[in-house]
Amino acid sequence: MNIPLLLQHPHQRHVLKGLLRTPFPRYHCIFRPSARLGPGSLRARPLDPPGLHCAERVLPSGCLRRPLCARATLKEHPEGLSDKEQRFVDKLYTGLIQGQRACLAEAITLIESTHRRKKDLAQALLQKVLAYHREQERLNKGKPRAFRVGLSGPPGAGKSTFIEYFGKMLTERGHKLSVLAVDPSSCASGGSLLGDKTRMTELSRDMNAYIRPSPTRGTLGGVTRTTNEAILLCEGGGYDIILIETVGVGQSEFAVADMVDMFVLLLPPAGGDELQGIKRGIIEMADLVAITKSDGDLIVPARRIQAEYVSALKLLRRRSGVWQPKVVRISARSGEGIAEMWDRMREFWDLMLASGELAARRQQQQKVWMWNLIRESVLEHFRAHPAVREQIPLLERKVLSGALPPGLAADLLLKAFQARTHEMYPTH
Numbered sequence: 186m187n188i189p190l191l192l193q194h195p196h197q198r199h200v201l202k203g204l205l206r207t208p209f210p211r212y213h214c215i216f217r218p219s220a221r222l223g224p225g226s227l228r229a230r231p232l233d234p235p236g237l238h239c240a241e242r243v244l245p246s247g248c249l250r251r252p253l254c255a256r257a258t259l260k261e262h263p264e265g266l267s268d269k270e271q272r273f274v275d276k277l278y279t280g281l282i283q284g285q286r287a288c289l290a291e292a293i294t295l296i297e298s299t300h301r302r303k304k305d306l307a308q309a310l311l312q313k314v315l316a317y318h319r320e321q322e323r324l325n326k327g328k329p330r331a332f333r334v335g336l337s338g339p340p341g342a343g344k345s346t347f348i349e350y351f352g353k354m355l356t357e358r359g360h361k362l363s364v365l366a367v368d369p370s371s372c373a374s375g376g377s378l379l380g381d382k383t384r385m386t387e388l389s390r391d392m393n394a395y396i397r398p399s400p401t402r403g404t405l406g407g408v409t410r411t412t413n414e415a416i417l418l419c420e421g422g423g424y425d426i427i428l429i430e431t432v433g434v435g436q437s438e439f440a441v442a443d444m445v446d447m448f449v450l451l452l453p454p455a456g457g458d459e460l461q462g463i464k465r466g467i468i469e470m471a472d473l474v475a476i477t478k479s480d481g482d483l484i485v486p487a488r489r490i491q492a493e494y495v496s497a498l499k500l501l502r503r504r505s506g507v508w509q510p511k512v513v514r515i516s517a518r519s520g521e522g523i524a525e526m527w528d529r530m531r532e533f534w535d536l537m538l539a540s541g542e543l544a545a546r547r548q549q550q551q552k553v554w555m556w557n558l559i560r561e562s563v564l565e566h567f568r569a570h571p572a573v574r575e576q577i578p579l580l581e582r583k584v585l586s587g588a589l590p591p592g593l594a595a596d597l598l599l600k601a602f603q604a605r606t607h608e609m610y611p612t613h
């Protein structure tokens with residue numbers, strides 16, 4: 186692989202060579218005169234292909250003080266899989282689309298891996314699965330193969346009891362359901378609040394249901410990335426309803442709302458203190474609010490809460506042009522209201538599909554997903570930057586003691602970051 190970098194003036198070669206060493210230390214540079222494009226051209230050959238290929242960049246005359254960045258783009262197709270690796274990916278893919286649970290489980294484990302080579306294999310697998318989805322959607326006249334539903338609620342709202350009842354109802358009706366849990370607490374504590382199979386004992390024994398706990402390591406961004414990819418794998422495995430569960434007390438519910446077709450909020454028939462953790466913003470994201478435990482003595486408070494949310498939702502900005510968020514009452518103990526709730530959900534799906542809003546929402550989510558990943562990785566890069574890293578503890582202490590305003594501290598860190606970046610990529 187060569188990176189053609191075109192020089193306008195031959196004397197710039199040595200400068201270029203020096204600059205190239207910094208941003209691309211793994212590239213070996215060769216000069217070659219180029220009559221076609223200018224007095225000289227530089228060709229860089231990667232010594233160790235790092236999974237990048239570089240696009241051509243023509244340097245305007247005398248512009249060497251601009252950042253010299255041979256535009257690097259990720260390869261669309263992971264290359265260089267050995268025969269053994271290719272066979273492994275093919276076997277996993279075939280098993281997955283045939284609906285073998287063991288292959289689905291292994292595929293999700295692969296996408297969760299942080300091992301570099303395994304990440305390559307995971308991407309190769311995802312490419313195949315995506316191609317399969319495209320083909321299936323085409324055969325299905327553009328209709329998505331699965332209904333993605335986000336489910337959130339405060340701890341104790343009755344999420345697992347609901348999923349157990351709801352899940353069994355769906356599998357009895359011939360659906361294949363997959364439950365994925367995004368658990369922010371697992372990032373910090375290493376323990377998982379959600380996704381614990383003992384919470385849904387009967388459903389976890391159902392062959393048409395697949396329950397997957399969230400990974401217990403990493404950041405929220407990392408978890409949501411793997412959840413997004415796990416959704417694709419579950420759909421490849423023939424699951425037509427994907428339920429993504431999260432505890433509604435942090436940021437994870439916003440992340441989940443950005444990866445599903447419909448966002449459902451479960452709220453217990455209680456107000457005040459019990460619901461303090463629920464952020465107002467998340468109610469705005471809800472397409473459906475279900476007041477849980479509407480049975481026995483709790484029916485009266487459940488009705489009251491339902492009326493309160495009906496009024497509250499009227500005041501909120503609508504997320505859709507064709508759907509007005511609804512508030513239903515359910516009981517996972519008696520089963521009341523759950524079949525009707527599913528009817529409302531299907532009504533939503535049909536309306537969104539027919540209006541084209543579903544397709545638009547999914548498209549928009551792809552963009553949000555990309556930007557979330559960029560934000561996360563840029564921040565990681567910033568924090569890991571040597572000049573920034575060494576200043577963070579001192580500046581944080583100063584901010585905490587009130588010696589430095591946060592704005593100034595942020596400016597200083599950004600300056601330290603920029604100064605070092607300028608050294609590497611001079612711009613003026």
Ligand SMILES: Nc1nc2c(ncn2[C@@H]2O[C@H](COP(=O)(O)OP(=O)(O)OP(=O)(O)O)[C@@H](O)[C@H]2O)c(=O)[nH]1
Binds near residue numbers: 338346378483
């Ligand atoms: N009366 C009544 N109680 C319920 C119902 N659903 C759940 N509960 C009770 O509410 C409590 C919490 O239910 P869970 O399903 O564990 O709630 P959760 O939201 O999954 O809780 P976390 O796992 O803490 O997030 C349990 O004691 C359940 O028995 C219901 O429909 N009616």
